[in-house]
Amino acid sequence: MSKDEIKKPVVLIYCDTIEGTNIYLKKICEGLEEEGVPFQIQQVEKVEDSVEVLAQNASRNSNLGIGIGVLKNGDCALLQRRLPPNLPIQTLRGEKYDPNLYRNIGINAARLAKNLPLVFA
């Protein structure tokens, strides 16, 4: 990845595997696209900690300061750069899959970037 790409203002989405998280990523990206905020998905080589720490790493590398972490078990977290991992904006646990909730997290990531009120189901 070249330096130019990182400099673009995007919401960064980190996942442990792109294939394994496809169904979640699709919904998250729908939310971001509908709100018109650019995003970028990256597969992270190794994930030692929780999905919250993954999201925090994403937010720290995002030029917008907004990151999402997704794991193949469906766990998902939305964080802003200045938030500690124990205070995420929103988290989802993978046990029960509701596509609307993943889309909602994408919408909220976008709204955070646009400085618009968030939506909570």
Added chain:
Amino acid sequence: MIIAGVDIGNSTTEVALAKVNGDEIRFLASGISNTTGIKGTPQNVEGVRHALEDAVRKANLTIKDIDLLRINEATPVISDIAMEAITETIITESTMIGHNPTTPGGVGLGIGITIPIFELEKCKHGEEVIVVIPKNVDYEDAAKIINNAFSKGVEVKGAIAQKDDGVLIATRLQRRIPIVDEVKQIEKVPIGMLACVEVAEPGYTIKTLSNPYGIASVFNLTAEETKNIVPVARALIGNRSAVVIRTPKGEVQERKIPAGTLIIKGNNRTFTVDIEEGAEAIMSAVESTWPLVDAKGTPGTNVGGLIARIKETMADVTGQDSSNIQIQDVLAVDTLVRQKVKGGIAEEFSSENAVALAAMVKSSKLPMEKVAQKIEQEIGIAVEIAGIEANMAIIGALTTPGTELPLAILDLGGGSTDAALMTKNGEVKSVHMAGAGEMVNMLIKTELGIEDKYLVEDIKKYPVCRVESLFSIRLEDGTVRFFKEPLDPRTFARVCLLREDGLLPLPPELNMEKVINVRRNAKRKVFVTNALRALSKVAPAGNIRLIDFVVMVGGSALDFEIPEMISDTLAGYGIVAGRGNIRNVEGPRNAVATGLVLSRCKRK
């Protein structure tokens, strides 16, 4: 001996507890409680007991230590409020979708016949249509179906979608068409009708559908039909997207509701005012007939109901016949009511003109003896009925540092705004005006369209702020405050009330300027108007400029901006006005209760 002054008010019962030794008075504590029942009725005893308990606890005493209670000869003032809408927008047959989804798709203006997306494949080459997409159709499928239609030569001009996926559909289409999404009741969209969809560029608002002639051009309307469409165009002003559908019988009317009339009787003349003439006409009739002998409203209207209700309440309290009860004052205020458009599809709202009214009755005397007897029986302390409420309030207000006679007070309450003036030789003139805190609440409630009455009270009481980031808020005065800990994400980018216990987010459709404007205007229209009306009626020779000092007391004097608004206005008449500070410790509360204690010693 220990004396307690007890002031039973419309909404609160206040106590001033003092130790009296000859001429020496030492105040021990104050107590406060909600008034139980309507002021002047035996139900008040419970509230009196709570307020006394509150006071003795602070003074480390028990109720048994009190030797004497002094209660005020309450002025029986009851007021009530009502609202009379003058206009109403009705759409017979669904004709417009005027809501403002945050993210509509595409851009431009499209005109065509409405058709469900499932029937798109049946359309012929060159047919001009608007596609209706219900929520069970996925955006990818919707885009595929529409693209197929494009390749067959069908002119898809625009789309109406139920889910929030206008942008997702638009970006997958071969051509750019306007798409309005988040239309909740999509099943109400009439099929097979000529419709127009408009989506403006980001940052702009729609131009064609918010203009009556624009709608007329789209649908080839006659002059008469254009007149009827005006309310639709008006309701769409400021939107980024809209749909207007022409149905054969479709008709929009701005109906005038027969609002009833108010008959205002004075000593010499009687005025009849149509409510729809507005507040100004009503108030000029009230002022030119003052003092009022009575007022009546057309039965079956809100005005009629309001006046009948007040009279009945007063009749109950005093045991008189309601035909003997007379209205003493009326305050009318112009307002706007946020009402749901009848017949709209996506919960459109329109602002309708309305008049808010407060009315007040005063009877000769409340049966305070009964209350006094009941207190003696149930609490077991001797009770004295002391002087008139207004006199007591002035005696109490005089304990505010920096005041002297002649002094006027403004009692800013919940139900009525009262004024009293005491001259150098102790003569008192007092007056009660309809309309106070409760009317402010009603105006806030209707203009902002909020049903929750606790939220309305909070909007009146607390300033607003906007959460600008997860760590900072912008206050009403434009300054920014930072927090160490992140704020609740639920408050992010929202307008919130700045309560002591944290931020309370308001409904997302309210913006900060609107909340501030509505709140300040409501307070000004009620309290500033009534302060001037009341003071000019107690002023020497009716000239408000002859008053030097005004002390504001009562619950609404605790408000963070009402006293400043009044002080500011009165300064223009050369009057020193400010919030009272009873006994240099109580602020604007406890004036009457304090006066009740002091008056006993002064008489000796």
